Amino acid sequence: MPSKKKNDGFIMQAGILAVAGIIVRIIGLLYNSPMNAILGDEGMGYYNTAYYAYTIILLISSYSIPSAVSKVIAQKLAVKEYKNAHRIFQCAFIYVLVVGGIASLFVFFGAGLLVQLDNAVLALKVLAPTILLSGILGVLRGYFQAHKTMLQTSVSQILEQILNAVFSILMAYLLLKAAGGIGSEKGLSWGAAGGAIGTGIGVLTALLFMAGVYALNIKTIKRRIARDTSHKDESYGAVFKMILMVVTPFILSTFIYNANTYINQTVYQKIMLEVKGLTDTLVASQTGIVGKAVKVSNIPIALASAMASAMIPGISGEYARGNLKEARREVAKSMKVTMLISIPAAVGIGVLAKPVMWVLYPQKNSIDLSSSLLTVLAVSIVFYTISTLSNAVLQSIGRLNSPVINAAIALLIQTAALIGMLYGLDEKYGPYYYAAAIIIYSFLVCVFNGLSVKKHLNYKQEIDKTFILPIVASSIMGAVAFGVYQGLNYLCKINIVSLAVSVVLAAAVYFLLIIRLGVVTEEELRGMPKGYLLINIAKKTKIMKSEIKSGKKSKKASIKDSGIPKFKMQKEQYESDEDYWLDE
Numbered sequence: 001m002p003s004k005k006k007n008d009g010f011i012m013q014a015g016i017l018a019v020a021g022i023i024v025r026i027i028g029l030l031y032n033s034p035m036n037a038i039l040g041d042e043g044m045g046y047y048n049t050a051y052y053a054y055t056i057i058l059l060i061s062s063y064s065i066p067s068a069v070s071k072v073i074a075q076k077l078a079v080k081e082y083k084n085a086h087r088i089f090q091c092a093f094i095y096v097l098v099v100g101g102i103a104s105l106f107v108f109f110g111a112g113l114l115v116q117l118d119n120a121v122l123a124l125k126v127l128a129p130t131i132l133l134s135g136i137l138g139v140l141r142g143y144f145q146a147h148k149t150m151l152q153t154s155v156s157q158i159l160e161q162i163l164n165a166v167f168s169i170l171m172a173y174l175l176l177k178a179a180g181g182i183g184s185e186k187g188l189s190w191g192a193a194g195g196a197i198g199t200g201i202g203v204l205t206a207l208l209f210m211a212g213v214y215a216l217n218i219k220t221i222k223r224r225i226a227r228d229t230s231h232k233d234e235s236y237g238a239v240f241k242m243i244l245m246v247v248t249p250f251i252l253s254t255f256i257y258n259a260n261t262y263i264n265q266t267v268y269q270k271i272m273l274e275v276k277g278l279t280d281t282l283v284a285s286q287t288g289i290v291g292k293a294v295k296v297s298n299i300p301i302a303l304a305s306a307m308a309s310a311m312i313p314g315i316s317g318e319y320a321r322g323n324l325k326e327a328r329r330e331v332a333k334s335m336k337v338t339m340l341i342s343i344p345a346a347v348g349i350g351v352l353a354k355p356v357m358w359v360l361y362p363q364k365n366s367i368d369l370s371s372s373l374l375t376v377l378a379v380s381i382v383f384y385t386i387s388t389l390s391n392a393v394l395q396s397i398g399r400l401n402s403p404v405i406n407a408a409i410a411l412l413i414q415t416a417a418l419i420g421m422l423y424g425l426d427e428k429y430g431p432y433y434y435a436a437a438i439i440i441y442s443f444l445v446c447v448f449n450g451l452s453v454k455k456h457l458n459y460k461q462e463i464d465k466t467f468i469l470p471i472v473a474s475s476i477m478g479a480v481a482f483g484v485y486q487g488l489n490y491l492c493k494i495n496i497v498s499l500a501v502s503v504v505l506a507a508a509v510y511f512l513l514i515i516r517l518g519v520v521t522e523e524e525l526r527g528m529p530k531g532y533l534l535i536n537i538a539k540k541t542k543i544m545k546s547e548i549k550s551g552k553k554s555k556k557a558s559i560k561d562s563g564i565p566k567f568k569m570q571k572e573q574y575e576s577d578e579d580y581w582l583d584e
Helices: 004-063 066-077 082-109 120-144 151-178 183-216 218-227 237-273 280-297 301-320 325-353 354-361 365-397 401-424 429-458 464-492 495-516 520-527 531-540 554-562
Strands: none
Touching: 004 082, 004 120, 004 183, 004 237, 004 280, 004 301, 004 354, 066 120, 066 237, 082 120, 082 218, 082 237, 082 301, 082 325, 082 401, 120 151, 120 183, 120 280, 151 183, 151 429, 183 218, 237 280, 237 401, 237 429, 280 354, 280 365, 280 429, 301 325, 301 365, 301 429, 325 354, 325 365, 325 429, 325 495, 354 495, 354 531, 365 401, 365 429, 401 429, 464 495, 495 531
């Protein structure tokens, strides 16, 4: 039976990736604010239009590569086929070079076919080479994720976003000024293209970092491969077939799961331009405003994405060994940890939508609409986090068609609903129909995936401590956050101060409630990132009484045993010295 330390390791790895994901999302929001100030809602509408089209091609060509590569390599590592694992890694490179290259050329020469707004075409062409770079980067990230170490991916994501932020702002400003300023359509088009340049520079930086980490470990990689003499080498043809059999469903699933953003935008712009007769400027502005709300609501979903990336190798390995009980245990733990964060995040964002928007996007002419949309979208946070995790579970256990079918059905229903609302209802509420379609889609995928996981894994999530009690605690927390903010803002009139104090107090109230209501135990907290720190805080404030009276660990020991990897993986992550593949 696996040790508790090994069982809990993926939560720690997911925590590392989640922290990185949240940092990345926060940096994204912070740089989007000056970008919005430079380009305005119209210019951001052009940028978002190009970016969503780029994303949809990226989904088809290379976005799923890290998850797919980590899954197939993790299965080989689980049975110690190190040579075949590395052969898969090499073939995956060839795959992305071919597919990513074709996709990049298609986007560059076919940009005008992919976007409805003419001023978004230049930005999309600038983004084209990034598709190939992203594919190569994805293979490297997937290789390290297969070894259940997320630090390399996490650092590369943060570097990518920092460089993206700096150069997006700089290039947007320089190209906007060079092409005539914010009053010129050419200027806005060039400014949007400047933002796209920053995306490419960020991806290139992350790629160079991951290549450096791989080069750092190449000697020990070769040494481990040389020791693997007991397994039959799979032919390159068999490996390519395996990659295609796994990557294709991953691509279809991820594409359909995420295609709603591009489809919603395309349907919305087409109907508003051609049927309702609105101008390009107005439609671009509305698209930009909706994009603000969507970006803020996506922050908590970073946790689910991180948890999904971390759990795929573990569940794939346990499933390959036939250990269904352990696979179900990892799923249950992932879901509970994710809900403990996403539910209060959804409530907090919902009740504090306007002050949050004032901090991030303080454009007076659109603040009321953007904050109202964010309040509406808050409920989708919980649905998206659940569906993201369940998507990963189904992929991990080899049920690759289920997420595709579930997402396709949900996509058809939400698209029909959006078209019906835009045609049949008052167009002045168009952005709200856009938001409603997002909620419908996230809810349907959540339900369909949940039913599939229950069927194929014979899995049932504990309800009270995963959903009901966190909702109760979050509701009380939300009331505290709203009341404190309104009171402080009435007294001091400084939005950011009132917001910061209300968030801190609300977080303290939520922490107290989940401990007092018995939602989490001391043992569960120990398995979470920085769990020792949370336990110390709870005990010093008398919120929690000690449950484990023996075997008490010091802070130093907790850090040592946490499973946090360095750039060279730690020996205790493996079952034996044979598995220790990177130098100390």
